[in-house]
Amino acid sequence: MSEKILGIDLGTTNSLVGVVDSGFPILFANSEGSRITPSVVWYSKESSPVIGESARRMMTVSPNEVVASVKRKIGSGEKCKVGDKELSPEEVSSSILSHLRDVAEEASGENFTKAVITVPAYFNDSQRASTKSAAEMAGLDVVRIIREPTAAAIAYGMDKMEDKSRIVVYDFGGGTFDVSILELSEGVFQVISTSGDTQLGGDDIDIAVADFIYHKAEGCSIAEASSEVRALFLDAGRKCKEVLSSEKNYNIKIPFYDGVKSFELVITIDTLNEILRPIIEKTISHCHKALIDSGFSKDDIDSIILVGGSSRIPLVHELVELFFDKKPDLSQNPDESVALGAVTHGGVLSGALREIILLDVTPLSLGVETFGGLMNVIIPRNTTIPVKRGELFTNAVAQQREMAINVLQGEREMAKDNWKLGEFAIDFDSSGRGAARVGVEFSLDADGILTVLARDTITGREKIVEIKNSAVDVDDESVEKMVNESIEHAFDDMNERLFAEAKMKSDELIPAVEEGLKMLAEDLSSQEINEINLKLGILKKALKENCPKDLKNANEALDKATEPLAVHIIEKALTG
Numbered sequence: 238m239s240e241k242i243l244g245i246d247l248g249t250t251n252s253l254v255g256v257v258d259s260g261f262p263i264l265f266a267n268s269e270g271s272r273i274t275p276s277v278v279w280y281s282k283e284s285s286p287v288i289g290e291s292a293r294r295m296m297t298v299s300p301n302e303v304v305a306s307v308k309r310k311i312g313s314g315e316k317c318k319v320g321d322k323e324l325s326p327e328e329v330s331s332s333i334l335s336h337l338r339d340v341a342e343e344a345s346g347e348n349f350t351k352a353v354i355t356v357p358a359y360f361n362d363s364q365r366a367s368t369k370s371a372a373e374m375a376g377l378d379v380v381r382i383i384r385e386p387t388a389a390a391i392a393y394g395m396d397k398m399e400d401k402s403r404i405v406v407y408d409f410g411g412g413t414f415d416v417s418i419l420e421l422s423e424g425v426f427q428v429i430s431t432s433g434d435t436q437l438g439g440d441d442i443d444i445a446v447a448d449f450i451y452h453k454a455e456g457c458s459i460a461e462a463s464s465e466v467r468a469l470f471l472d473a474g475r476k477c478k479e480v481l482s483s484e485k486n487y488n489i490k491i492p493f494y495d496g497v498k499s500f501e502l503v504i505t506i507d508t509l510n511e512i513l514r515p516i517i518e519k520t521i522s523h524c525h526k527a528l529i530d531s532g533f534s535k536d537d538i539d540s541i542i543l544v545g546g547s548s549r550i551p552l553v554h555e556l557v558e559l560f561f562d563k564k565p566d567l568s569q570n571p572d573e574s575v576a577l578g579a580v581t582h583g584g585v586l587s588g589a590l591r592e593i594i595l596l597d598v599t600p601l602s603l604g605v606e607t608f609g610g611l612m613n614v615i616i617p618r619n620t621t622i623p624v625k626r627g628e629l630f631t632n633a634v635a636q637q638r639e640m641a642i643n644v645l646q647g648e649r650e651m652a653k654d655n656w657k658l659g660e661f662a663i664d665f666d667s668s669g670r671g672a673a674r675v676g677v678e679f680s681l682d683a684d685g686i687l688t689v690l691a692r693d694t695i696t697g698r699e700k701i702v703e704i705k706n707s708a709v710d711v712d713d714e715s716v717e718k719m720v721n722e723s724i725e726h727a728f729d730d731m732n733e734r735l736f737a738e739a740k741m742k743s744d745e746l747i748p749a750v751e752e753g754l755k756m757l758a759e760d761l762s763s764q765e766i767n768e769i770n771l772k773l774g775i776l777k778k779a780l781k782e783n784c785p786k787d788l789k790n791a792n793e794a795l796d797k798a799t800e801p802l803a804v805h806i807i808e809k810a811l812t813g
Contacts, residue, residue, distance in 0.1 A: 242380055242587045243341055243352040244580030246388070247334065247368065249308040250411020250439060250546065252276045253576035254337040257584030258345070259676045259692060261627035262577055265344040273572055274340065276411075277305045278332050280319045288336035300468040304329050306412045306440050311371070312364030327367050331374035338377060344629075352377045353583040355575050357408070358384045358415045358431040380586055384428065386417035388578030389544045393569055402539045403429075405527075407557060407565070408575075409520060410545035411439040416524050418531040418538070430530035432523040437516070439478070439547040445512050446504075447474030450489060454500040469494050481509045482549045483731075510552050517552055521560050541565040544574050568617050603679055603687065605630075606643035606652035609737040615679045618648065627678035629694070632670060639664040640675050642691050644704065648723035650730035651737070663691040663700045735785035742792050743780055747773065750795065753802050765801050772798040 244262070246253045251273045255264035264272040269290050279292035280302050287295075296303045304317045307329040316323040334352075341349055356368055365382055372379045386406035393404070402421045408414065415433025444459070447470040451459040459467055473489050480487040485506050492499045528535070541561055547553070548571045557565050584590035604614040607630070616626050632640065639662045647655030665673050674695060680688040692699035723730070750773060754766070761769075772795040779791040 239587050240351060241347065241349065241589070242583035243338065243349050243377070244576060244578070244583040245334065245337055245352050245354045246385075246576035246579055247308065247330065247337075247354055247356075248276055248410055248575075249306050249413055250276055251572065252333055252337055253573060254341050255576055255580040256341060256345070256349070257580060257587065257589040258629065259627070259678065259694065260589065261625060261676070261678050262580040262584060263627070263629045263676075264573060264576055264580065265341050267340045268343070274333075274337065275305075276308065276333055277303060278307075278329055279303050280322075280324075282320075286332045288333055297465075297468045297472050300464045307333075309412045309435060309440075312360075312367035327371040327374060330368070330371035334372050334375035334377060338375060350376065350378055351380050351583075351587075353381045353383060353579045353586065354379055355385045355388045355579050356382055357413050357433060357435070358386050358417045358428065381582065383579065383582055384417070385544070385575045386415065386419060386431070387428065388575045388582065389542055389569075390419055390421075391578035391581050392574040392576075393540075393542050393566070393578075403533060403537055404540045404542060405524070405538055405561065406542050406544060407520070407524070407548060407553075408433075408544040409438065409547040409553060411547065412436075413438050414520050414523065414545075414547075416520070416527045418527050418533065429533070430527045432527040432530070434519070434523065437519060439475075439545075441516055442478055442513060442547060442550075443471050443474040445474075445516060446477050446509070447471045449512050450474060450477075450491075450500075450502060450504075453502055454491075454494075454498075463495075466494055477504055477509065478550070481506050482551065506551070513550065513552055517550070517556055520553075521556055524557070524560055535560075535562050538563060542569060542574070543567065544569075544571050546572050601646050602648055603658075603681070604645050604655075605677060606641075606645060609741045610652050611734060611737055612645055612647070612650060612652050612655055615677070616681060623681060625678065625680045627676055627690075630675050630677060632665075632673040635670040637670075637673065638666075640673070640691070642677060642689065642700075642702075644687075644689055644702075649726065650734040654722075654726075654730070658687070659689070659702055659704050661689075661691070661700055661702050663693060663698065665693040665696065665698065732785050736783060736788060739785055739788040739792055740780065743776055743788060746792060746795060747776065750799055750802070753799070757802060761801060765798075768798045769795070769802065 241256050244255050253264055253272055253274065255262060266272050267274050267289060274289045275293040277289065277292040277296065279287040279295045281287060292303060296305060301320055304319060307317060307326045310317065310326040311330060315326070317326060317329050338349055352372060354368060354372055356365055369379045369382060385408055389406045389408065390404060404419050406417045406419065408416065413433065413435050414437040415431060417431040418429045420427050420429050448459045450473055451462060451470045459470055462470065469491055473491055477487050477489060487504050489502045489504060494500060538561060541557060541563055543565050554565060581590065602614045602618045603616040604612050607613045615628060616624060630640065641660065641662045643652065643660045644658040645652055645655040646658050649655050663675060665675065673693070676692045676694050678690040680690065687704040688701060689704065690699060690701045750769065754769065776791040776795050779788045
């Protein structure tokens with residue numbers, strides 16, 4: 238097999254990277270445990286550029302030292318101002334791409350020099366060339382630049398569509414929007430029409446919400462605010478948008494935003510919809526244009542795929558369905574589908590993946606139980622088979638010597654509420670927490686035989702288990718019952734999942750903070766120590782209660798309080 242090729246989604250707001258490993262596409266998690274890396278660069282005066290979540294947090298602290306949404310400027314010739322310096326968008330983008338390569342190499346233990354990178358469908362030659370130039374500056378050989386809608390369609394799966402199928406890819410990201418209509422004919426995707434706007438995205442939503450909040454606070458436009466105050470209100474607008482994607486109201490609190498004044502406001506989903514409607518209607522006008530340009534009618538469209546974090550907004554779902562007279566397909570993760578498509582395409586180019594013939598679909602999702610009792614879906618419901626997919630897992634406990642693979646089927650968030658198809662364990666050499674790497678691959682053939690492979694990627698040790706027919710041979714009544722239960726318990730299930738995830742973070746955070754205090758208490762002020770202990774007590778109390786929101790807030794509060802401790806730990810490590 239030839240050299241592995243990275244797949245990179247270089248997004249306006251967030252970026253992702255992955256590769257095909259052991260025959261299945263995976264996305265790498267960064268040092269903070271997330272597959273999503275904010276496309277933000279902090280140019281600290283004391284160190285080399287910082288990329289990701291740490292940089293994003295600095296947007297409210299030192300906004301003049303941070304560059305975000307650089308994708309909007311790439312290929313334009315416009316410079317990015319950082320303090321008294323000016324950087325090209327290509328230079329900033331290269332820092333992000335270099336960081337993504339580092340994430341991949343650190344996670345896999347391998348070196349990478351080649352990549353497939355995605356760009357919006359309407360990027361011109363200059364924008365595409367600038368993207369390639371940025372990658373070359375980061376030491377990457379770009380073997381292919383592919384359009385984001387094509388990547389999303391690949392992730393969605395050629396296997397889901399018959400010949401002559403027509404799909405709409407509605408891509409509403411952080412800084413850009415495009416809509417494309419594609420046709421699959423004899424195994425080839427063809428972009429029939431596209432429309433979009435390089436200056437329309439989630440950033441504009443954040444600004445609109447922030448402007449509304451600031452007007453309530455000060456009676457004028459946010460454009461009149463200082464950069465520091467503007468950053469605080471933009472952060473509040475972003476959080477408001479995210480929270481109201483799943484809740485009905487959100488209590489905004491901005492303490493001492495100008496050093497003296499504080500502001501509090503409750504925004505409902507109805508108010509948010511009023512703010513967002515003009516922006517989202519702009520996207521619908523592009524849908525209308527793309528449809529006209531394609532020569533198709535609404536009845537000719539077979540599927541609508543939603544891509545990009547901003548597509549999570551409930552009003553988007555409502556207006557897209559209203560326009561196309563068809564419910565959008567929500568089976569894909571809108572944040573990851575483009576990246577997975579790029580990874581898959583990289584796998585095809587490297588020879589790691591082969592084209593397959595598809596005959597049937599999975600009636601229910603297939604996955605494994607992960608730490609905390611969660612259901613981790615590997616093959617989603619209604620995926621056409623045969624299909625092969627997998628993920629890379631690591632050990633959650635130090636000195637762990639084996640990993641239990643609990644194979645599940647169902648649509649519920651928690652493992653206990655789904656059906657168990659089988660269970661086995663794979664052993665590996667004991668190591669520190671997060672050091673082991675076990676690839677779990679689900680291979681479902683045309684006969685409904687599910688083969689589950691678990692492989693220790695460090696030693697090559699593996700186990701294979703066959704589960705005959707159970708994955709596909711499910712009666713309609715049982716399928717309907719499971720789906721209905723997932724809908725009926727959706728709210729409670731999500732709360733239980735959120736609590737489990739927050740609890741896992743708490744279980745990691747508390748001992749780490751307590752150990753850090755023991756080691757470095759002398760380097761902290763009494764005020765800092767008291768604040769950490771206060772937030773530590775609040776978190777321990779929240780752990781005893783069953784409220785995911787309180788536990789999440791307590792985690793975030795302790796994270797904030799321990800920032801001085803984290804700084805000292807880093808300084809010790811750098812000088813040690």
